[in-house]
Amino acid sequence: MSLKNIRTQFVKDRMAETSWNDRTYIYDLELLEKFVTRGGPKSYNEVMVFWHTRDPHSLEFECIKKEIRDGVYTSPEEFRQLVATREREKAAKAELAEQRRKAEEDEERRQWLELGGRP
Numbered sequence: 001m002s003l004k005n006i007r008t009q010f011v012k013d014r015m016a017e018t019s020w021n022d023r024t025y026i027y028d029l030e031l032l033e034k035f036v037t038r039g040g041p042k043s044y045n046e047v048m049v050f051w052h053t054r055d056p057h058s059l060e061f062e063c064i065k066k067e068i069r070d071g072v073y074t075s076p077e078e079f080r081q082l083v084a085t086r087e088r089e090k091a092a093k094a095e096l097a098e099q100r101r102k103a104e105e106d107e108e109r110r111q112w113l114e115l116g117g118r119p
Helices: 007-016 020-038 043-069 076-114
Strands: none
Touching: 007 020, 007 043, 007 076, 020 043, 043 076
């Protein structure tokens, strides 16, 4: 991989925050830049690589896409806010799923007891 091909300030900012040991993160972002620049993947194999790379970095992908296509730069502070917002949403969804699971379990237990099951 050649890091000379990095086009966006967004990826350069991520590089400044990333250690050498985590360099695959930057390589993934560079690859996403290439896909955006080329207008997307061009073969089945590229589609597989694209989704494998994009899924764990969907937020970064959106920021890269905005910068390349629209010229809208996402600053490090904005990115941290986006990450924090996404984490809060993820935690809220997990909490809701846990509440639903607990309610279903409680209802199932109630039915169990109602039908004569042992507590």
